[in-house]
Amino acid sequence: MVCSKGGFPQLYALKISKESELQEWMVQKGSMPCLRTLTISNCQELKELPDGLKYITSLKELKIKGMKRGWKEKLILGGKDYYKVRHIPSVQFINCDHD
Template sequence: MELGSLVNLETLENFSTEHGSVRDLQGMTRLKALSISFNGKGCTMETLSSSLSGLSHLETLTIYDDYKLYAPTNDEEGFFLDCMNLKQLKLSIYMPRLPDAQRFPSYLTSITLSGCCLEEDPMQILEKLLHLYEVSLLNKSFCGKRMVCSGGGFPQLHKLELSGLLDLEEWIVEEGSMPLLHTLTIRNCRKLKELPDGLRFITSLEELDMNTHTLEFWKKLSRGGEEYYKVQHIPLLNII
């Protein structure tokens, strides 16, 4: 498909890098919302990122590879974004290493990762994005065992979802992390042994929605349980 003439387009969904040229995107300078089907055929992530760099009005971007066919090489610079107004980013591609915080748009408010199979803790990078309001780590986005939210990190974060992180065993939240967190959702993290002790310091928390998978875990977090002190300050608890 040749789409280069659509210079006034503001929304483009399901653009395929296999059946269209990313060069066509460079002329769509009015784009505000874009979703891309990407599998690396004829196009690297570096080339794609470069083609998006001139889209100064872009606010919402989704990049997905349903079959996870893309496999970055060791010498590939990979993903970066120079879209100054980008607010919402969704990535569902195989990406074992997250780019440095400097490669993300400065004013990003929402990020969703799915199926990335990240090998390193993503929180160490995401917590440095000062305007993040919402973070969702879904369905094997992170395949490591340990995750740490540092003190002072995520200063604007209100919503956090951890779902389908099947290998996660330990989550540490340091005092001073996520001071404005309002809603926490934890689903299908079957190996998570306990909730972070640091949750008790997040006085802004209004809602915890969690499935525990074991009766023992559920008892610990229930009223009178040995870990109830971590969540007793949260007004709305939905722990099953």
């Protein structure tokens, strides 16, 4: 899945849930400039958050639900992907404790 530059200019909330085929997600700089809330739920094949998420400075809340434990390990302070979410004031992990 690709979110292109200039795409979704008025989107404030996005929920991606139970997308069993989704493996990769790319977000280009300038995409979703008004996004405030992002929820990713039960997308077991999704490998990681897109690198371009770091460009969405309007993002205030990220919820990761029902994902593998490795997601939390990568996104917390000191994790290899922390730089993607460090600008988000509220990052929540819900039921992310399975392998």
